[in-house]
């Protein structure tokens with residue numbers, strides 16, 4: 001049996017028709033062929049090729065392609081701050097905040113090859129393409145610009161985000177697991193939304209690679225808190241009910257982001273994926289999905305980090321390997337017994353949900369209706385549909 005752990009670059013070679021490589025019945029690999037559908041900043045589209053707009057993802061535009069749409073939106077709310085991110089990069093590289101259109105114009109002048117300009121006639125485009133010998137922008141040239149969540153929940157006055165690990169063993173039917181040992185990553189400098197601090201990345205970006213460069217970085221705890229400690233803190237300060245609701249909402253958003261792309265993913269049974277989900281929680285305790293990483297970093301910055309990542313790999317192997325052994329029969333995507341899940345919890349099993357729905361229909365009879373919860377919160381995992 002072969003367990004292949006490949007980088008996202010190598011995956012293209014493995015699945016390319018030219019490589020002539022075919023996975024055998026006892027081989028599994030850690031990415032789906034087109035996993036980028038969920039993780040590339042500019043690619044989250046539905047099966048009809050339309051951008052997915054989910055109310056838990058900050059409003060986002062592509063630049064330069066959506067510049068006009070962006071300007072329209074900007075003018076509606078001129079006091080909003082936006083965050084610009086280069087599409088093909090990670091670890092906070094090339095990110096900056098914008099709160100004036102003039103900053104964007106300056107950026108477009110300073111950035112060779114990505115002139116932003118307004119077009120209202122096709123003839124202008126034609127002229128431009130002749131002049132520039134038109135080549136479509138590559139991911140290197142494109143940026144996403146997203147509404148900046150400027151009211152993050154602060155702990156000790158500092159902004160943080162959550163890194164959660166989600167294992168997907170099948171997209172159709174969707175089967176996914178949430179890891180209990182995720183963590184919160186804190187900024188080293190107290191949050192300050194004032195315009196003067198917009199350039200201060202130690203205030204705004206929670207990436208460890210950025211924070212590590214700051215004077216106040218603490219190498220012992222690495223500016224991290226386990227999700228479990230975060231949960232306890234929130235239960236103590238805000239109450240159990242709202243804390244449970246927050247984490248239910250995070251689980252629900254995760255499932256919905258996966259379901260949104262599930263129709264587009266090549267659901268190869270040799271593949272599994274361990275995604276790194278990044279969430280920011282705002283001061284109303286609403287979680288916002290910021291990014292999904294297909295290759296979450298497995299390097300460690302502290303000793304507890306090392307132990308956690310070791311456990312993560314161990315638990316992941318314990319789930320995936322038994323599934324590989326049944327690749328050629330119907331058991332290949334069965335959910336393992338609870339005691340074999342380690343720190344993973346089953347997040348969603350579409351087969352189970354369909355079965356539940358069927359049973360519910362039978363119970364209610366024709367025209368029956370399933371009501372939501374009285375407090376308006378989302379239903380529990382077993383019945384997510």
Ligand SMILES: Nc1ncnc2c1ncn2[C@@H]1O[C@H](COP(=O)(O)OP(=O)(O)OP(=O)(O)O)[C@@H](O)[C@H]1O
Nearest residue numbers: 058089090091092093146147148149205206207291
């Ligand atoms: N819309 C937003 N509102 C507030 N903060 C944001 C927003 N988007 C990103 N950030 C902050 O910027 C950081 C970097 O953003 P993001 O994770 O999207 O970029 P990245 O460079 O791809 O990082 P990674 O290495 O995690 O892939 C986040 O960790 C978060 O702290």
